[in-house]
Amino acid sequence: MHYVRLGSDIFLAGLRGGPAMKSFIGTFVNKIDAKGRISVPAPFRAVLQTKSLSGVTCYPALTGPCIEGCGLDRIEAMVETLPDDPIPSVDEDAIAHLIFASARDLPFDGGGRIVLPADFLKKADLTDQGAFVGKGRTFQIWNPTALEAVQAEMFNRAMEERAAQVKEKAIGSKARTEAV
Amino acid sequence: MHYVRLGSDIFLAGLRGGPAMKSFIGTFVNKIDAKGRISVPAPFRAVLQTKSLSGVTCYPALTGPCIEGCGLDRIEAMVETLPDDPIPSVDEDAIAHLIFASARDLPFDGGGRIVLPADFLKKADLTDQGAFVGKGRTFQIWNPTALEAVQAEMFNRAMEERAAQVKEKAIGSKARTEAV
DNA sequence: CTTAGTACCATTGACGCCCATAAATTCCCA
DNA sequence: TGGGAATTTATGGGCGTCAATGGTACTAAG
Numbered sequence: 001m002h003y004v005r006l007g008s009d010i011f012l013a014g015l016r017g018g019p020a021m022k023s024f025i026g027t028f029v030n031k032i033d034a035k036g037r038i039s040v041p042a043p044f045r046a047v048l049q050t051k052s053l054s055g056v057t058c059y060p061a062l063t064g065p066c067i068e069g070c071g072l073d074r075i076e077a078m079v080e081t082l083p084d085d086p087i088p089s090v091d092e093d094a095i096a097h098l099i100f101a102s103a104r105d106l107p108f109d110g111g112g113r114i115v116l117p118a119d120f121l122k123k124a125d126l127t128d129q130g131a132f133v134g135k136g137r138t139f140q141i142w143n144p145t146a147l148e149a150v151q152a153e154m155f156n157r158a159m160e161e162r163a164a165q166v167k168e169k170a171i172g173s174k175a176r177t178e179a180v
Numbered sequence: 181m182h183y184v185r186l187g188s189d190i191f192l193a194g195l196r197g198g199p200a201m202k203s204f205i206g207t208f209v210n211k212i213d214a215k216g217r218i219s220v221p222a223p224f225r226a227v228l229q230t231k232s233l234s235g236v237t238c239y240p241a242l243t244g245p246c247i248e249g250c251g252l253d254r255i256e257a258m259v260e261t262l263p264d265d266p267i268p269s270v271d272e273d274a275i276a277h278l279i280f281a282s283a284r285d286l287p288f289d290g291g292g293r294i295v296l297p298a299d300f301l302k303k304a305d306l307t308d309q310g311a312f313v314g315k316g317r318t319f320q321i322w323n324p325t326a327l328e329a330v331q332a333e334m335f336n337r338a339m340e341e342r343a344a345q346v347k348e349k350a351i352g353s354k355a356r357t358e359a360v
Numbered sequence: 361c362t363t364a365g366t367a368c369c370a371t372t373g374a375c376g377c378c379c380a381t382a383a384a385t386t387c388c389c390a
Numbered sequence: 391t392g393g394g395a396a397t398t399t400a401t402g403g404g405c406g407t408c409a410a411t412g413g414t415a416c417t418a419a420g
Contacts, residue, residue: 021252023259025237026284031411039410043285062267078266095266110368135276136259154274158242211401219400290378
């Protein structure tokens with residue numbers, strides 16, 4: 001049987017370090033030191049490195065008490081897509097203020113860390129630990145405790161929704177059998 | 181050997197450049213060692229290899245106490261389909277949190293194993309053995325004992341449903357014959 | 361002079377990577 | 391068709407590297 005060996009052969013071919021990940025995936029909890037420094041998870045750094053970026057762009061999330069981050073390229077893409085109206089809509093103006101104005105490009109230090117500005121720490125209620133949460137095109141930095149609560153709530157909601165679907169189906173099939 | 185061998189013709193089909201096996205099929209029980217490592221069944225690795233993937237992406241299943249896995253390509257396809265909105269909808273946000281955030285890309289070691297993170301082991305109640313269950317586009321990793329129980333229950337439910345259908349049909353046909 | 365911010369070095373513990381082994385299956389050839 | 395050789399799979403263990411983290415020196419600004 002001549003399977004291509006999945007180990008060293010492929011790695012030697014240049015795929016070392018796993019597949020070139022393009023999205024932010026996974027959750028990683030790291031420490032925040034007295035200077036506000038926190039290590040960006042290596043897998044997230046790898047995503048940014050494929051874009052030749054040596055830092056992350058962060059801004060307060062619009063959806064919850066956390067900080068959102070992505071590559072600088074995404075911010076610039078957002079600028080491109082926003083219509084260049086002399087009189088922007090309320091939404092556009094809000095986005096401009098809330099994201100562009102408060103966004104900051106945070107460069108990595110030698111060890112792959114960034115320093116979180118004081119207002120970011122406050123916004124996300126970050127003290128001694130930060131949870132990096134992959135969300136696909138972006139990631140978020142949460143207070144681990146707050147994250148757990150929010151995710152638990154989302155999980156419960158999903159379960160209820162699923163339960164409702166099952167019930168729906170049961171009623172439907174019952175109706176069908178009764179119609180016979 | 182507790183390894184269900186699939187027909188060699190399937191393997192040969194994959195080797196000769198023809199259409200390779202594309203779906204996760206079959207059930208395989210492998211050991212989990214002290215480091216949390218488990219061998220991914222060779223047939224499953226073969227599926228991933230056709231996509232040039234050297235790892236699997238796993239996440240806690242929303243449907244039961246098990247871990248679900250697939251190729252990274254499937255996850256990134258989901259990322260692509262979701263709109264890149266600065267203010268995502270609640271549903272989109274929930275998907276991101278429940279899938280992307282809890283997913284981990286687990287690369288193969290030289291022997292075709294992955295290491296299961298502690299939270300995954302806990303979620304699926306995995307200790308010394310893990311059962312890989314093919315589910316087509318994805319597969320699941322179960323505690324073998326729990327899997328057996330769930331499958332037995334599913335079988336019983338299917339039988340009951342069938343019995344109910346037979347009964348309904350009998351009543352229906354009786355009603356029709358009496359009406360004649 | 362003090363303080364804040366930044367860049368650079370140093371440690372260590374986990375984990376990625378490799379080797380080795382044994383069982384088992386497939387292949388090949390008599 | 392049968393038996394032996396060669397792969398291949400699954401699994402155990404050791405070692406080296408890198409990521410995460412703490413600390414220090416340097417620069418600039420108040």
